Amino acid sequence: MNFNITGRKKTRFLLIENLEPDSLADQAGLKQGDTLESINAHPVRDVIDLRFYETEPELHLIVHCKEKRIRLYIPNPEQVPLGIIPSPMEFRYCGNHCQFCFIDQNPRGMRPGIYLKDEDYRLSFMHGNYVTLTNASQHDLNRIAEQRLSPLYISIHAVDPVIRKQLLGIKKDDRLMNKMQFLADHDIEMHGQIVLCPGINDNGELDRTIQRLASFYPHLLTLAVVPVGLTKHRHGLPEMQPVTSDKAALVIQQVDAYQKQFRETGDHDFVYLSDEFYLLADAAIPEAGHYGEYWQIENGVGMTRMFLNEFYQDSQFFPKSIPVSQKIVIVTGLLAAPVLQKHVLPVLSKIRGLSVTLLPVENHFYGASVTVSGLLTGRDIFNAVQHRMQGAFQVFLPENCVNYDGVFLDNMTPGTLGDLLKNQVSVISGFDALWN
Numbered sequence: 001m002n003f004n005i006t007g008r009k010k011t012r013f014l015l016i017e018n019l020e021p022d023s024l025a026d027q028a029g030l031k032q033g034d035t036l037e038s039i040n041a042h043p044v045r046d047v048i049d050l051r052f053y054e055t056e057p058e059l060h061l062i063v064h065c066k067e068k069r070i071r072l073y074i075p076n077p078e079q080v081p082l083g084i085i086p087s088p089m090e091f092r093y094c095g096n097h098c099q100f101c102f103i104d105q106n107p108r109g110m111r112p113g114i115y116l117k118d119e120d121y122r123l124s125f126m127h128g129n130y131v132t133l134t135n136a137s138q139h140d141l142n143r144i145a146e147q148r149l150s151p152l153y154i155s156i157h158a159v160d161p162v163i164r165k166q167l168l169g170i171k172k173d174d175r176l177m178n179k180m181q182f183l184a185d186h187d188i189e190m191h192g193q194i195v196l197c198p199g200i201n202d203n204g205e206l207d208r209t210i211q212r213l214a215s216f217y218p219h220l221l222t223l224a225v226v227p228v229g230l231t232k233h234r235h236g237l238p239e240m241q242p243v244t245s246d247k248a249a250l251v252i253q254q255v256d257a258y259q260k261q262f263r264e265t266g267d268h269d270f271v272y273l274s275d276e277f278y279l280l281a282d283a284a285i286p287e288a289g290h291y292g293e294y295w296q297i298e299n300g301v302g303m304t305r306m307f308l309n310e311f312y313q314d315s316q317f318f319p320k321s322i323p324v325s326q327k328i329v330i331v332t333g334l335l336a337a338p339v340l341q342k343h344v345l346p347v348l349s350k351i352r353g354l355s356v357t358l359l360p361v362e363n364h365f366y367g368a369s370v371t372v373s374g375l376l377t378g379r380d381i382f383n384a385v386q387h388r389m390q391g392a393f394q395v396f397l398p399e400n401c402v403n404y405d406g407v408f409l410d411n412m413t414p415g416t417l418g419d420l421l422k423n424q425v426s427v428i429s430g431f432d433a434l435w436n
Contacts, residue, residue, distance in 0.1 A: 015087040023083020037062040094119035097169025105231040125149040134174040145186035158201040159212040184219035192223040198241040226274040232367030248280035268292040274300040321352035327393040333373035374400035378412025395425040
């Protein structure tokens, strides 16, 4: 039975964008454009609240339908989802001014989405985004504990409050250690990140940070160290030092000592280095067993090892020859080029009829210090291919060169790049696409 309710102050509720046909919500008469205020007296602010509260055996909803606010009872004996498709969640924006923030190192004139900086623990839970928790209140922490929003991915950088404030560009101590202790006390799994900035949070400070964070293990399950990324567009930003090949080698040696300690006392290495350190130092990539479950693969930790293992496994099924000869160009960034040159090209060169050129592309858009393929622009790729190649060929790009919409950072598309080169351009996720 439904009841109109009036006299309450209007607040922000969950907007229903659509409904799954014949779902509980659809059968109960909910409509697109209605707003859901609460379930069983729990406010519904976003999709997380909806998913957490909607599978109870009895559901008492307060819903806003046009100009009316009604109560709605829905029995749910099978405890299934209501079938509500909510509108996209509005996320919290970042109020920090991190000295190393890559978004602040973008030039003007790019598409607006590139400049958006989120700082939302909900996105950390849902998508693995790293957050500093500077804007996380006790209310937020209580919600994380109640709804088991785990795991969370936390940007730490330094445990010393003065150094952390310097790196994040904040004025007050945000008491991160207290927040992490609260999360640990409530059995929330965490993964940490340190962006290594030479001269600021390296050497002894890195030692102190690793040692302090190890006390949160196993609730802090892993800790990744990644090198600071610096572009040529740092106008008005503090001067920072890059991680050189010599520095990378020293960090590998420093962290390796901790990894050996953790292997003796725990079930994995706890602290991990992103692949860039090994590639910068021209050091051996650790074997797969080092990375455990590849907890921080999206942070570039173990990506090279996973790629190599998958490549060698797939190569067992590569053809010995192809029926139609092909001339192809494989585009890569400068960082990964030696790995492809050493491990991939010798295998592909054995396939009769396949002529392969590996083309490392220098990043002129961001500057030579940015060497990963995921930050190459269409224009830089065009200039490199046009300068190096002649005649008919096919260009193959790693899938991280474009976003989910299939667009490079400079808004060019692979199709446009192909038109400019007068040759076919394809984005691939596996090498079997070279001949299939």
